[in-house]
Amino acid sequence: MTVTDTARESVAASLEQDGVQSHLNPPPSYDLTDHPVPTGREEVWRFTPLKRLRGLLDGEPSAASLRWETELPGGVTLTEVTGDEAVGLGELGPNDRPSALAVAHAGGARLLDVPADLELDEPVVLHLHGESADDLVWGRLVVRIGAHARATVVINHTGSARYSAITTVLVGDGASVNVLTLQDWDDDAVHLGRDAIRVGRDASVRHTAISFGGDLVRLHANVEYAAPGGEAELLGLYFADEGQHLEHRLFADHNAPRTRSNVLYKGALQGEGAHTVWIGNVLIRKVAEGIETYEENRNLVLSDGCQADSVPNLEIETGEIEGAGHASATARFDDEQLFYLRSRGVSEKESRRLVVHGFFNDLIRKVGIPSIEERLLATVEAELAKNVLRDVDA
Amino acid sequence: MSELVIQDLQVSVDTEDGPKEILKGVTLTIKDGETHAIMGPNGSGKSTLAYSVAGHPKYTVTGGSVTLGGEDVLAMSVDERARAGLFLAMQYPVEVPGVSVANFLRTAKTAIDGEAPKLRTWVKDVNGVLGNLNLDPTFAQRSVNEGFSGGEKKRHEIAQLELLDPKVAILDETDSGLDIDALKIVSEGVNRFRAQEGKGVLLITHYTRILRYIQPDYVHVFVDGRVAEQGGPELADQLEAEGYDKYVKAAAARA
Ligand SMILES: Nc1ncnc2c1ncn2[C@@H]1O[C@H](COP(=O)(O)OP(=O)(O)OP(=O)(O)O)[C@@H](O)[C@H]1O
Ligand SMILES: [Mg+2]
Numbered sequence: 001m002t003v004t005d006t007a008r009e010s011v012a013a014s015l016e017q018d019g020v021q022s023h024l025n026p027p028p029s030y031d032l033t034d035h036p037v038p039t040g041r042e043e044v045w046r047f048t049p050l051k052r053l054r055g056l057l058d059g060e061p062s063a064a065s066l067r068w069e070t071e072l073p074g075g076v077t078l079t080e081v082t083g084d085e086a087v088g089l090g091e092l093g094p095n096d097r098p099s100a101l102a103v104a105h106a107g108g109a110r111l112l113d114v115p116a117d118l119e120l121d122e123p124v125v126l127h128l129h130g131e132s133a134d135d136l137v138w139g140r141l142v143v144r145i146g147a148h149a150r151a152t153v154v155i156n157h158t159g160s161a162r163y164s165a166i167t168t169v170l171v172g173d174g175a176s177v178n179v180l181t182l183q184d185w186d187d188d189a190v191h192l193g194r195d196a197i198r199v200g201r202d203a204s205v206r207h208t209a210i211s212f213g214g215d216l217v218r219l220h221a222n223v224e225y226a227a228p229g230g231e232a233e234l235l236g237l238y239f240a241d242e243g244q245h246l247e248h249r250l251f252a253d254h255n256a257p258r259t260r261s262n263v264l265y266k267g268a269l270q271g272e273g274a275h276t277v278w279i280g281n282v283l284i285r286k287v288a289e290g291i292e293t294y295e296e297n298r299n300l301v302l303s304d305g306c307q308a309d310s311v312p313n314l315e316i317e318t319g320e321i322e323g324a325g326h327a328s329a330t331a332r333f334d335d336e337q338l339f340y341l342r343s344r345g346v347s348e349k350e351s352r353r354l355v356v357h358g359f360f361n362d363l364i365r366k367v368g369i370p371s372i373e374e375r376l377l378a379t380v381e382a383e384l385a386k387n388v389l390r391d392v393d394a
Numbered sequence: 395m396s397e398l399v400i401q402d403l404q405v406s407v408d409t410e411d412g413p414k415e416i417l418k419g420v421t422l423t424i425k426d427g428e429t430h431a432i433m434g435p436n437g438s439g440k441s442t443l444a445y446s447v448a449g450h451p452k453y454t455v456t457g458g459s460v461t462l463g464g465e466d467v468l469a470m471s472v473d474e475r476a477r478a479g480l481f482l483a484m485q486y487p488v489e490v491p492g493v494s495v496a497n498f499l500r501t502a503k504t505a506i507d508g509e510a511p512k513l514r515t516w517v518k519d520v521n522g523v524l525g526n527l528n529l530d531p532t533f534a535q536r537s538v539n540e541g542f543s544g545g546e547k548k549r550h551e552i553a554q555l556e557l558l559d560p561k562v563a564i565l566d567e568t569d570s571g572l573d574i575d576a577l578k579i580v581s582e583g584v585n586r587f588r589a590q591e592g593k594g595v596l597l598i599t600h601y602t603r604i605l606r607y608i609q610p611d612y613v614h615v616f617v618d619g620r621v622a623e624q625g626g627p628e629l630a631d632q633l634e635a636e637g638y639d640k641y642v643k644a645a646a647a648r649a
Contacts, residue, residue: 335451340488340538343448344502344554345476354501358492358537 022283022315025222025251028093032059032104035097044096047277047309049245052216054133054190056162059101062136066161071125075118076151078126081111086142092168092196096220099166099194106140106166112153116146116172123152123178123369130161133188133215139165143179147172147200152369153179158213160186165193169207173200173227178208178368184379185213196222199230199259208367209265211238211246212379218247218277225256234263236278237363237376239383240306242271249279250295254288263295266363268356269306270387280312280326289320299330300359302388352388356380396463396479396561398424398447398594403458405439405446416442418619419458424562426592431605431630433598434616435638440598441485443616444566448482449475462562477506479561483551483568485598489539495550496520496534499557506558523556526586528579544571552583562594563587569604581607602634618645 021027024044029035037057038045050057070078081089086109094100112124130137145151149172157163171177183191191214199205211217223232238246252261267276280295299308312326333355341351357380364376405417416439424430434440446453447460449472460467462478470478490498499520504510511519524533527549539547548568555563565584569577585608587593597608605613605627613630615623615638622641623629 334488336488337490339450339472340484340490341498341502342472343476343482343484344498344558345473345505346501347473347505348471350501350505351473354493354498355490358490361492 020283020285020317022251022253022281024279024281024313025253025283026095028095030087030093030100030103032100035094035100038097048218048247049216052190052245053192054162056136056164056190056192057097057101059097059104060136061105062138063107064135064137066128066130066137066139066163069127069129071123073120073122073124075115076120076124077113079111079113080108081142082108083140085109086111086140089142089144090168090170090198091142092198092222092224094166094194096194098164098192102138102140102164102166105138109140109142112141112143114145114149114151117148118146119150120152123154125154125156127156127158130159130163130185130189133160133162133186133190135161137161137163139163141165141167143167143169145169145171145175145177148174150176151178153177154369154372155179155181157181157183157185157191160189162190163192167193167195169195169197169205171197171199171203171205171230173203175200175203176205177203178206180208180210180367180369180372181219182372183209183211183214183217183219185217187213187215189214191217191219193218194220194222196220197224197232199223199225199232201227202229204231206233206235206368208235208237209248210236210376211248212383214244214246216245218245218249220249220251222251222253223261224253225259228256228258230256231260232262233366234261235363235366236265236267237360238265238267238276239380240267240269240274240276241383241386243273245275245277247277250281252282252293252295254282254284254291254293257288258290259288260291261293261295264363264366265297266299266360267297267308268300268302268359268383269308270302270383272305274306275309276307277309278311278328280328281315282313282324282326283315284317284321284324286317289318290322292322293324295326297328298359300356301330301332302356349389353381353384356384356388396426396592396594398562398596399459399461400447401459403443403446403460404456405442405453406456407442407453413454415456416619417446420619420621422614422621424594424596426594428612429588429595429597429608429610430612430614431597431599431610432614432616433600433630433633435642438616439619440616441566442619444482444564444596444598447564448472448480473505476560481555481558481560481563483548483555483563483565485566485570487539487547487551489537491537491540493538494535495538498538499534499554502554502558519557523553526579527553527583528576529553545573545576548572548580549576552580555587556583559587561592562596564596564598566598567600568597569599569601577604578607584608602630605630615641617641618649620645
C-alpha cells in the first residue's frame with residue numbers, strides 16, 4: 001500500500017487590499033489579447049497536454065453546434081440572445097483563452113431562464129450531443145435563476161466534439177439551485193469548459209461535475225458572491241481510464257462576508273496513462289469576514305501507470321474567518337480493507353467492488369438528483385468491469 | 395469434523411532489514427468443541443499467529459502446516475479460508491468507508507453460504523444479534539467500523555461471529571478496551587456461539603477476567619514466537635499471580 005499525501009499550501013497573507021487577484025485565476029477580460037496562446041509552461045497550463053487539445057487554442061472560427069435536446073419544465077425558457085445582451089445580463093466574463101475564444105466565436109449566447117419564485121420539482125435537462133471529434137464547437141450559455149426560485153439543471157454531454165464552452169450561472173437572492181454537468185463523451189472528445197457562478201444574497205448553489213468520458217476534459221468551476229450569506233457546494237466525481245486526461249480546476253472567491261464554500265472532489269484512475277488533475281483554489285478577500293471554507297480531493301489509484309495530481313491552495317487576506325481548511329490524498333487500494341472483507345469470505349473481486357463503491361458513496365449521495373445517483377452507481381459498476389474486476393477470479 | 399491443527403508453524407515478516415522471524419515453530423491443536431486461551435507478553439507473536447492462520451498477506455509462512463478438518467488451510471486464499479469455516483475477530487478492526495454494516499453483513503453471509511440469505515429471516519436475525527450485543531438498530535446503516543468506539547468495534551466483530559457462524563473462531567484480544575458490562579455482553583455472544591455442537595475457539599487475551607466468563611479447556615503461554623507452556627484453566631491464575639517472567643527468561647536463555 002502506498003499513500004501519498006499532498007497537502008501543499010501557499011498562503012499569501014500580504015496581498016494588497018484593492019485589486020487583489022488570485023495568481024491562479026486572473027480577472028476576466030473580453031479582450032482576446034489578454035489571453036495569449038499558452039506555451040504549456042504557465043502555472044495554469046502546466047498539467048495539461050496542449051497537443052491533445054487538437055488546435056482548440058488556435059481559435060479558428062466555427063459555426064458548428066452540438067445537437068441540443070431539452071427537457072424544460074413549465075415556466076422555464078431557453079432563448080438565443082446576442083453577445084451584448086449576455087454581457088448586459090451580468091455574464092461572468094472569460095478568464096482564460098478557451099473561454100475568451102468561446103465568447104468570440106459562439107455567435108451570441110443561449111439564455112436559460114428560471115423566473116423568480118418558480119419552484120421546480122422536475123429537473124431542467126439539456127442533452128448536448130456531438131457528432132464527431134472533427135467538429136470544432138464554441139458554446140456560450142447563461143443560466144439565470146430568479147430570486148427565491150428552486151431549480152435543478154442537468155447538462156449532459158455525449159458523443160464527440162472539440163468543444164469549448166463558457167457558462168455563467170447567476171443565482172438570484174434566496175434562490176436554491178443544483179447544477180450538474182455530466183461528461184459522458186466518447187473516447188476521442190476534447191472538452192474545455194468554464195462554469196462560473198455568482199451567488200446571490202442568502203442563496204445556495206450546488207455544482208457537480210461528473211467526468212467519465214473524453215480523451216481530454218478540462219473544466220473550471222468558479223464561484224463568487226454577489227452579497228453576504230451565500231453558500232456554495234462544489235462537488236465532483238471522475239473516473240479516468242487508460243490514456244484519459246481529466247482536469248478539474250476549482251476557484252472559490254470569497255468576496256463577500258459570511259459566505260460559505262465547500263468543495264469535495266473524488267476520483268478513481270485505472271489503466272496506463274490515466275491522468276487526473278485537481279486544482280482547488282480559495283481566495284478569502286479582506287472584506288470576507290466570517291466566512292467558512294473547506295476543500296477536499298481524494299483519489300483512488302486502481303492500477304499501475306496512472307497519475308493523480310492534486311493541489312489545494314488557499315490565499316487568505318483576513319484573519320476574521322470562521323474556518324478554512326483543506327485535505328488532499330491519493331491512495332491505492334488499501335490492503336487492510338481488502339483483507340478485512342476477504343477474511344469474512346467475500347471474494348477479492350467483490351471486496352474491490354465494495355471498496356470502490358464505498359469510496360464514491362458519500363459523494364454520490366450528496367448529488368441530490370435521484371435519477372443521476374442511480375446512473376452514477378451503474379457507471380461506477382461499468383468502469384469497474386473494465387479493469388478492477390476483469391483480471392480477478394470470482 | 396472441524397479440528398484446527400497447527401504444526402510447527404514458522405512465520406516471518408518483511409522488514410527494511412530483510413525478513414524477520416516471528417513465529418518459531420508453533421504447534422497447537424483445537425479439537426471440535428474445545429476452547430483454548432493463549433496468553434503472552436506484548437510482541438510475542440499472538441496476533442501474528444492469528445493473522446497467519448487467516449492468511450494476511452503481510453506474513454510469510456516459511457515452514458509448518460495448518461489444517462482445518464484435514465484440509466490444507468495454507469493452500470487457500472484469504473476468503474477461501476473464511477468460507478472453509480475460519481473466523482478471525484481482529485484486535486484492530488478495519489474501517490471501510492462508505493460500506494454500510496448492513497450491506498457488509500449481507501455480502502459476507504451470501505459469500506459464506508454460497509447463496510443470499512432469505513430476506514425476511516435475515517433482517518430479523520441481524521436485528522436480533524445487534525440487539526443482543528446492545529448495538530442500536532441504526533448501527534446497521536453506519537459505515538463499517540468508521541467512527542465506532544473501541545467497544546463498538548469489538549461488539550461488531552462478535553455480531554459477525556454469530557451471524558457468519560464459522561467452525562473455528564480466533565478472537566484476538568476481543569476483551570481489550572471493554573468496560574465490565576461490554577465484556578459480559580461480548581462473552582455471552584461468544585458463549586452462544588460455543589454452545590453449539592463442535593465449535594472451536596482460540597481466545598487470545600492478556601487478562602484472566604474474560605476467562606471467568608468464557609471458561610477455557612486449555613491455556614497456552616506464548617513467548618517469543620512459541621508455546622512455552624500449556625495447562626488447564628489453573629495456569630491462567632498462576633500467570634496472573636506470577637507474570638511471564640520465568641518463561642521470558644527461559645526463552646532468553648534459549649536464544
Ligand atoms: N513489519 C514489521 N517489521 C518489524 N517487526 C514487525 C513487523 N510486524 C510485526 N513485527 C513484530 O512482530 C512481533 C509480534 O507482533 P504481534 O503483533 O504478533 O504481537 P502480539 O503478541 O500480538 O502483541 P500484543 O500483545 O501487543 O498485541 C512484534 O515484536 C512486532 O514488532
Ligand atoms: Mg496482538
